[in-house]
Each structure stands twice: as structure tokens, then as C-alpha cells.
Amino acid sequence: MDSLIYFVLASVTVGGALGVVFGRSPIASLLFMIASLGSTAGIYVMLEAHFLAAIQIIVYAGAIMVLFLFVIMLLNLGHDYKRDIRGGLAILFAFGVTGGIGGLLASRVMPEGTLLLNSYPTGVSIDTEIAEKGIIGVIAEPLFNEYIVAFEFTGVLLFVAIVGALALAKRSD
Amino acid sequence: MSFLNQWNYFLALGPQAILTTFAIGILLFGVSRNNTSDEHQGWLLGRISLAGVIAAGIVNAGLYPFADRLSDGIVAVDRYALFSNWVLLLGSAMAILISISYVEKQRIQVPEYFALLLFATVGLMLMTASLDLMLVFIGLEIASISVYALATIDQRSPKGSEAGLKYFLLGAFSTGIFLYGVALIYGSTGSANLTEILNATVDADDTGVMLITGVIMLAVGFCFKVGVVPFHMWTPDVYQGSPMPITGYMSVAIKAGAFFTFYRIFGIYLDNIQFSWGTVFWWLALVTMIGANLVALVQNNIKRLLAYSGIAHSGYLLITVLANNTTSESGLLYYLAVYTVANMGLFAGFVLVANHAEHRVEVSDYAGLGSKQPFIAMALTVFLLSLGGFPATGGFIGKILILRGALEDNYLLLAIALVISTLISYWYYLRLAWFMWMKEQAATPNTEKAPEIEIPLALKLVLAVSLVLIVYAGIFPSQLIGFIETSLLKG
Amino acid sequence: MLPTQVLFLSAVIFVVGTLGVIVRRNAIIMFLCIELQLNAVNMAFVALSRYVGIEGQLFVFFVMTVAAAEAAVGLAIIISIFRHYESVITDDFSFLRW
Numbered sequence: 001m002d003s004l005i006y007f008v009l010a011s012v013t014v015g016g017a018l019g020v021v022f023g024r025s026p027i028a029s030l031l032f033m034i035a036s037l038g039s040t041a042g043i044y045v046m047l048e049a050h051f052l053a054a055i056q057i058i059v060y061a062g063a064i065m066v067l068f069l070f071v072i073m074l075l076n077l078g079h080d081y082k083r084d085i086r087g088g089l090a091i092l093f094a095f096g097v098t099g100g101i102g103g104l105l106a107s108r109v110m111p112e113g114t115l116l117l118n119s120y121p122t123g124v125s126i127d128t129e130i131a132e133k134g135i136i137g138v139i140a141e142p143l144f145n146e147y148i149v150a151f152e153f154t155g156v157l158l159f160v161a162i163v164g165a166l167a168l169a170k171r172s173d
Numbered sequence: 174m175s176f177l178n179q180w181n182y183f184l185a186l187g188p189q190a191i192l193t194t195f196a197i198g199i200l201l202f203g204v205s206r207n208n209t210s211d212e213h214q215g216w217l218l219g220r221i222s223l224a225g226v227i228a229a230g231i232v233n234a235g236l237y238p239f240a241d242r243l244s245d246g247i248v249a250v251d252r253y254a255l256f257s258n259w260v261l262l263l264g265s266a267m268a269i270l271i272s273i274s275y276v277e278k279q280r281i282q283v284p285e286y287f288a289l290l291l292f293a294t295v296g297l298m299l300m301t302a303s304l305d306l307m308l309v310f311i312g313l314e315i316a317s318i319s320v321y322a323l324a325t326i327d328q329r330s331p332k333g334s335e336a337g338l339k340y341f342l343l344g345a346f347s348t349g350i351f352l353y354g355v356a357l358i359y360g361s362t363g364s365a366n367l368t369e370i371l372n373a374t375v376d377a378d379d380t381g382v383m384l385i386t387g388v389i390m391l392a393v394g395f396c397f398k399v400g401v402v403p404f405h406m407w408t409p410d411v412y413q414g415s416p417m418p419i420t421g422y423m424s425v426a427i428k429a430g431a432f433f434t435f436y437r438i439f440g441i442y443l444d445n446i447q448f449s450w451g452t453v454f455w456w457l458a459l460v461t462m463i464g465a466n467l468v469a470l471v472q473n474n475i476k477r478l479l480a481y482s483g484i485a486h487s488g489y490l491l492i493t494v495l496a497n498n499t500t501s502e503s504g505l506l507y508y509l510a511v512y513t514v515a516n517m518g519l520f521a522g523f524v525l526v527a528n529h530a531e532h533r534v535e536v537s538d539y540a541g542l543g544s545k546q547p548f549i550a551m552a553l554t555v556f557l558l559s560l561g562g563f564p565a566t567g568g569f570i571g572k573i574l575i576l577r578g579a580l581e582d583n584y585l586l587l588a589i590a591l592v593i594s595t596l597i598s599y600w601y602y603l604r605l606a607w608f609m610w611m612k613e614q615a616a617t618p619n620t621e622k623a624p625e626i627e628i629p630l631a632l633k634l635v636l637a638v639s640l641v642l643i644v645y646a647g648i649f650p651s652q653l654i655g656f657i658e659t660s661l662l663k664g
Numbered sequence: 665m666l667p668t669q670v671l672f673l674s675a676v677i678f679v680v681g682t683l684g685v686i687v688r689r690n691a692i693i694m695f696l697c698i699e700l701q702l703n704a705v706n707m708a709f710v711a712l713s714r715y716v717g718i719e720g721q722l723f724v725f726f727v728m729t730v731a732a733a734e735a736a737v738g739l740a741i742i743i744s745i746f747r748h749y750e751s752v753i754t755d756d757f758s759f760l761r762w
């Protein structure tokens with residue numbers, strides 16, 4: 001049963017991703033993207049990352065994609081059904097590059113035996129930790145201890161983004 | 174001292190915290206003044222941000238007693254990080270001084286401009302001081318996002334928008350590759366913390382292919398940021414289209430920050446698995462040195478010329494990452510310090526000749542500068558010679574150190590390529606100098622006569638300081654080398 | 665074994681995203697494909713956190729934050745270029761040669 005659900009979610013994810021790349025208009029690509037992100041959230045649930053699944057839906061598929069949608073609507077790009085996929089040499093180059101990366105990743109990530117460094121003890125299960133502290137607690141603990149600096153500088157990062165976006169979107173007089 | 178007490182983090186990241194405070198202060202100040210027509214806003218806010226950089230410098234000097242005692246956790250406060258802070262602060266101080274007249278003349282939104290410049294420096298300083306790949310990534314993103322916005326900030330310039338878009342798309346693309354590398358490294362070593370990665374890779378062999386893939390993707394992400402040849406295609410366009418002080422900042426601070434981090438990650442913490450990235454870097458360094466210098470020969474736009482020259486310098490610096498012994502590490506630090514000063518001084522001269530705008534950027538526009546503005550022309554010539562590595566300038570000592578480092582680790586072919594490509598580079602550096610001193614300006618009727626250049630105090634300061642530093646570093650290098658040798662990671 | 669399959673899936677998504685960045689000319693879709701890459705990274709982190717500990721899920725937070733920040737600035741840049749050229753197709757504004 002699990003593998004069937006996984007198969008459906010994975011096909012929607014990949015199909016959505018392909019839809020983004022070959023979508024006819026920006027709006028179509030965006031909707032495919034949301035489908036892909038949504039089924040990714042389903043995969044997160046299957047990996048026991050429930051909190052991230054919620055965040056994925058609310059923040060990623062919700063807020064960020066709405067920002068994209070808003071810009072597409074603002075610029076009125078929805079009517080433009082002109083295909084803008086490059087042809088000829090660019091396509092060859094693209095398939096060369098992605099084939100290279102894909103081959104590299106597939107040959108080196110996939111086989112079970114070579115997944116992890118030999119010296120690393122495999123099979124650390126985070127399930128007991130999750131059961132003990134709850135899914136949010138287990139993320140919050142390193143976030144506010146070990147990675148507190150990263151957390152605080154994330155605030156700086158968001159502030160920079162706000163300042164930058166305001167500086168660019170403000171119409172010059 | 175440990176990081177259990179979170180106040181220690183504020184101490185350790187003091188320079189970054191000070192700069193962040195000043196940047197927020199500048200924004201608040203700009204909002205509260207509310208009269209955009211104020212002509213001297215640039216000068217005022219420029220002075221405030223300069224004060225911020227100086228305050229950060231004072232805090233940085235005050236951190237030396239704590240250095241090496243604050244190095245657990247994910248932030249390093251070693252003398253290497255403090256040295257890189259000096260270089261980055263110097264670069265951004267010069268960028269601020271160059272910008273003051275430029276932003277006033279181009280009517281760029283001054284508070285945002287200076288605040289983003291300071292934020293970019295914060296990000297770079299965070300990146301060089303971090304011992305965790307995730308923190309490196311966040312620092313890199315703070316710097317990149319600030320610079321994306323800065324490249325686009327001139328609202329009336331189509332070229333600026335285009336440069337910003339290109340920089341943004343390729344920067345975000347490289348971020349994706351970088352992050353996938355981080356994910357694979359995390360998966361294969363069990364941590365994103367560099368110290369733990371170092372421990373996990375002690376007896377790694379070439380069967381840990383996931384780790385190797387991750388390391389190579391990480392390297393590709395970095396190579397995009399510093400512009401190494403197969404990944405350099407955005408550099409000339411972005412340099413050409415961005416506002417000139419920002420081009421200077423990009424070519425200096427981003428490159429310096431990225432290389433300081435590059436060396437920390439690859440030279441020190443991934444040293445155990447050099448078999449995985451060594452060959453890749455060898456080829457990248459070779460192709461970058463030769464290719465960039467050859468393409469630079471045919472450039473007529475000075476910003477594109479400097480872009481290709483910067484790419485070539487990335488190639489030279491890759492050799493130091495590859496041959497990581499103490500000599501080549503001091504070569505890296507020395508070279509980056511001198512390159513920062515020389516390149517920033519060069520951009521100060523360019524901004525002056527362009528009269529704080531974006532015209533007069535062709536090599537031929539520099540004809541006759543020597544007879545009209547001997548001081549500027551002399552300074553520019555010295556900076557060009559330093560970039561080329563002429564004896565008695567700082568660049569010469571830097572190149573000698575890199576060469577010695579390469580020979581100590583038996584990278585003979587790369588050393589030869591370095592010498593050859595340096596000789597090639599003299600052609601385009603000296604061509605610009607030749608235009609300045611030997612050519613008279615062509616008196617064609619349709620080109621307007623070049624306006625009289627008056628040098629503002631800020632730019633006079635930049636030119637004079639860089640000139641003194643370059644010549645001093647070239648003639649009396651022992652003091653700087655001595656200081657650098659106390660700042661090494663290996664040692 | 666599920667995490668391995670997810671890791672493979674993330675590699676596939678990453679490659680599709682890379683393909684999209686290269687073949688499309690529309691700046692917004694190129695940016696969407698970059699988001700696709702970041703999503704693949706997140707997937708890899710979550711899958712790997714099953715093996716090596718909870719930090720992987722933590723990193724997903726940071727990546728999402730960065731994605732949001734990039735989206736804000738990137739879309740502002742796209743709006744800024746649309747003001748100049750009335751287009752977001754990258755071939756329409758080759759004022760700077762590549």
C-alpha cells in the first residue's frame with residue numbers, strides 16, 4: 001500500500017516538474033509547480049516529517065507561489081501562449097548538461113551500497129527521538145541551540161530581501 | 174570560552190553585529206529625513222556607513238585577544254577570519270567612498286544603497302567566519318541577495334536591470350547546485366559541520382562516491398560565484414551593466430569573501446579527500462588562466478576588460494587552494510589583500526574618468542589622460558602594473574608567493590601556465606596604460622570634449638591610500654607577510 | 665527502502681529543474697525551475713535525515729527561508745526589467761551580449 005501511494009505521489013511530482021519545464025504559459029507552469037510541491041509534501045508525510053509537510057504547503061506552495069502568481073498577473077503574462085523553449089543547439093546542450101548531471105547523480109546516489117560513506121554508521125533512526133520530543137520539539141532543539149546564529153542571520157537575510165525588493169519595486173520619481 | 178552563553182556569539186560576531194546595526198540605522202535615518210531632494214544625503218549617509226565600517230574595524234581589532242579561544246560551535250573567531258574581515262572591510266570602505274559622488278549624481282536611492290552595501294559585507298564576513306556549511310550558505314545568500322539588488326538599483330538604466338537579472342538567474346542557479354552539494358555531503362558524512370566533516374573523512378577512499386559528487390557540486394557552486402572559466406559567462410555582462418562602484422565591489426569583495434571561504438572549506442576541511450577535487454581544480458585553474466587572459470586581449474570596454482582580468486585572477490588563486498601549503502596560503506591572503514586595493518583603486522579612477530556616470534568606458538576614452546590628469550593616470554598605471562604583477566608593486570610579491578607555493582607542491586605545469594598567462598596579461602594591462610600616456614585624444618568633431626575632471630576628497634583619499642598601500646606592499650613586503658603568517662589556518 | 669527512493673526522486677527533480685533553466689527563455693519560468701531545484705534539495709535533505717539525524721529537517725527551514733528571500737528580490741528584478749522592455753523573455757533584451 002505504501003509503495004503504491006509513494007508511486008502516485010512520485011509520479012505527480014515528476015509530472016508536475018516536467019509540466020513546469022514544458023508548460024505553455026507561465027500560469028500553467030505555476031499550477032504544475034503547485035501540484036509538484038503539494039505531492040512533495042505528501043512524500044514528506046511518508047518520511048515522518050509532518051511539520052515540514054505543513055510548512056511546505058503553507059509557506060512554499062502557499063505564500064511563495066502566490067507571490068509568483070501575483071507577479072504573473074501584474075505583468076499580464078497569462079495571455080502570451082508563445083512557446084519560448086529554445087531549440088536547436090541549446091536543446092542539445094541542455095540535454096548534454098542534464099544528462100551528465102543526471103548520470104552522475106543516478107549512478108552515484110542510487111545504488112544502495114554506495115549511498116553512505118563506509119565509515120559512517122548507517123541506520124540511525126530518528127523515530128525514537130521524534131516520539132520522545134514531538135516533531136516540532138525535535139526540530140526546535142537544534143534550531144535554538146546549535147544553529148542559533150544561523151537562525152538569527154536568517155532574520156538579517158529576510159530583512160535584506162525586504163529592503164532589496166522595496167528599493168527595486170519603488171518607482172523612481 | 175564556550176558558546177553555551179549566547180552573549181559570546183555577540184562577541185564573536187561583533188563586527189557583523191555592528192555593521193548590521195549601522196545598516197538598519199541608515200535605513201531609519203533615510204526614512205525619517207523624508208526629503209529625497211536633499212543633495213548632500215549621499216555624503217551624509219556615506220559618512221555614517223564609513224563610520225560603521227570603522228567601528229566594525231575597531232571591534233575586529235579588539236577580537237584579537239579572543240582569537241582561537243572562541244572556535245568551537247559553528248562560528249570561528251580565528252586569526253584567519255579576522256584577517257579576512259580586514260580585507261572585506263577595506264574593500265567595502267573603498268566602495269563606499271567611491272559611491273558617494275556617484276549616488277548623488279545618478280540619483281540612486283541613497284539609504285537603501287548604503288544599507289545593502291553594508292549588509293553584503295555582513296554576509297561575506299559571516300561566510301568567512303563560519304564552520305558550518307549551512308551558515309556558509311546563509312552568509313553567501315545575504316551577500317548575493319544584497320548584490321542582486323545593488324546591481325539593479327539604478328531604476329533608469331535598462332542595462333542595470335538586465336545585468337541584475339542575469340546575475341540573479343545564474344546566481345540562484347548556482348545556489349541550487351551548491352545546496353545539492355551540501356545535501357550530499359551532509360548525507361554522506363552525517364553532518365554539515367566542517368569539523369565533523371573533517372573527522373568523518375579521515376579514512377575516506379574513492380568508494381564514497383556520494384561524498385565526491387557532493388564536493389564537486391559544492392565546488393561548481395563556488396566557481397559560479399567567483400567566475401571560473403566554464404562558469405564565468407555571466408561575469409562580463411554583469412560587470413558591464415552594473416553601476417560602476419558596485420562592479421568594483423563585486424569584483425573585489427565577493428571574490429575575496431568567496432575565496433577566503435573556498436580555501437577554508439577545501440584547503441583545510443576537505444583536505445583529506447583532495448583526490449576527489451584536485452584534478453578538477455587543476456584543469457579549472459589551467460583553463461581559467463589561459464582562456465580568460467586570451468579573451469581579455471580583445472576587450473575594448475574597460476569593465477569587460479576588468480571582468481576578464483578578474484576571472485584570470487580567480488584562476489591564479491585556484492592554484493593556492495590546490496597547492497595548500499603554508500606558502501601558498503600566505504600567497505592567497507597576500508594576493509587577495511593586494512588585489513582588493515589595486516582593483517578598488519582602479520575603479521576609483523574609472524569612476525572619475527566616467528565623471529560618476531556610465532559613459533566613457535571604452536579603452537580609447539583614456540587617450541591623453543596622462544597629459545591632462547597626470548595624478549590619476551599615474552595611479553591607474555601603478556594599479557594596472559600591480560594587477561599584472563610588475564616588480565616593486567604588491568602584485569609581484571603575491572604572484573611570487575603563489576608560484577613558490579605551487580612549486581613546493583610540484584605543480585610545475587600550473588606554475589609555467591601562471592607565468593605565461595601573466596605575460597599575456599601584460600599586453601592588455603599595458604595597452605590601457607599606453608593609451609593613457611602615449612596617445613593623444615582623437616579630435617573628432619562629433620565626440621564632445623572630455624569634461625574637466627575634478628577629484629572629490631573621497632576619491633582622492635581612495636587613490637592616495639591605495640597607491641601608498643600598493644607601493645608599500647611591493648617594496649617592504651616583510652611586515653605584511655609577517656602579519657599574514659600569524660593569520661594562517663595551517664600553521 | 666523509501667528514503668533511497670526519495671533521494672533518487674530528488675535527483676530526477678533536480679535534473680528536470682536544471683533542464684528547465686537551460687531550455688526556457690521566460691525569466692519567470694527559469695526562476696520557477698530554480699525553485700524546483702531548491703525543492704529537490706529539500707527533498708534530499710528530508711530523505712537523508714532519516715539516515716543521519718534531525719538536522720536535515722532543520723536545513724529545510726533555512727532553504728525555504730532563502731527561497732522566499734530570493735523570490736522577493738528576484739520577482740522585484742523581473743518587474744524592474746519588465747518596466748524597461750515590456751517583456752520577460754530573455755532574448756528580447758540582449759543589450760548586453762552574453
